[in-house]
Amino acid sequence: MITVHHLENSRSQRILWLLEELELDYEVKRYERDPKTMLAPASLKQVHPLGKSPVITDGDVTLAESGAIIEYLVDYRANGRLAPAPGTRERVDYTYWLHYAEGSLMPLLVFKLVIGRIPTRPMPFFARPIARRISSGLQAQFLDPRIGENLAYLEHELSGRDWFVGDSFTAADVQLSFPLEGAAARGGLDDRYPRLSGFLQRIHERPAYQRALERGGPYQLLT
Numbered sequence: 328m329i330t331v332h333h334l335e336n337s338r339s340q341r342i343l344w345l346l347e348e349l350e351l352d353y354e355v356k357r358y359e360r361d362p363k364t365m366l367a368p369a370s371l372k373q374v375h376p377l378g379k380s381p382v383i384t385d386g387d388v389t390l391a392e393s394g395a396i397i398e399y400l401v402d403y404r405a406n407g408r409l410a411p412a413p414g415t416r417e418r419v420d421y422t423y424w425l426h427y428a429e430g431s432l433m434p435l436l437v438f439k440l441v442i443g444r445i446p447t448r449p450m451p452f453f454a455r456p457i458a459r460r461i462s463s464g465l466q467a468q469f470l471d472p473r474i475g476e477n478l479a480y481l482e483h484e485l486s487g488r489d490w491f492v493g494d495s496f497t498a499a500d501v502q503l504s505f506p507l508e509g510a511a512a513r514g515g516l517d518d519r520y521p522r523l524s525g526f527l528q529r530i531h532e533r534p535a536y537q538r539a540l541e542r543g544g545p546y547q548l549l550t
Contacts, residue, residue: 329353329385329404332374334367335360336547338393338505339381343543345397345501347535349405355542393505394425397498409498417493424491424499432477432506436514439470443513474514478523481507485522489529504530 329346333339333355346353358368358380372378379391385404390396401410411417443466446459481503490496491503507527510516516523530536540546 329383329400330356332356332358332371332380332382332384333543334358334371334380335544337367337380340539340543340546341393341501341505342381342383342396342400344504344536344539345400345409345498347538347542348498348501348533349400349408351400351404357544392429393502394429397425397502401498409496409501411492411497421492421497421499425502428499428502428506432474432481432503433509435470435474435477436506436509439466439474439514442466442470471515474510478510478514478516478520482520482522485526489526500526500530 329351331339331342331346331353333343335357343353343355358371360366361368367378367380369378371380371382374384375382375389375391377391381393381396382389382391383396383399384390385399388399390399401407407413411421442462445462446455484491488494490500492499504527507516507523511524511527516527518524
């Protein structure tokens with residue numbers, strides 16, 4: 328039995344969604360973030376040495392990293408369902424998007440989140456204006472332009488189609504969902520990007536996505 332060690336409001340939500348799309352049996356073990364640090368609890372380190380989420384266990388397999396988990400589930404547990412056939416151009420594009428989501432887009436969004444929180448951290452009162460200037464400067468001069476470039480790129484890639492690989496929904500769309508939901512929540516994805524907004528609406532309307540929300544519990548990136 329596949330077990331998803333599911334951290335609230337995290338990347339592991341898309342693993343639940345993928346499992347629902349693949350119609351695979353699984354169980355969920357939930358973990359809550361530390362209310363002060365918002366980090367994963369130490370108990371996750373009993374599953375994986377880095378205390379990461381998502382992480383799945385499946386027999387003697389323990390696997391972290393969203394992309395690796397998606398490839399494992401699709402290739403080893405679902406006979407390649409929701410992935411283009413090996414050796415095709417669509418498979419090349421599929422592999423690219425699996426890596427792009429966490430390798431290019433997500434680091435920018437995480438950096439923006441961390442930098443944005445700096446002025447709210449405890450510090451001497453005289454340091455707070457300096458922290459605000461540094462935070463706003465980094466966001467305005469570096470992060471927001473880079474995120475905007477990526478969103479424009481993704482918007483263009485959806486020209487004339489609903490999904491990122493060929494004409495069909497694939498697991499690459501699942502992988503891209505989390506950074507795009509993060510961008511919609513706090514990264515500038517707004518009505519300037521109608522195709523990306525339409526993509527998010529389509530995935531949120533999928534029955535498997537709704538079932539995954541029921542299994543996983545509250546998902547605050549959507550609010």
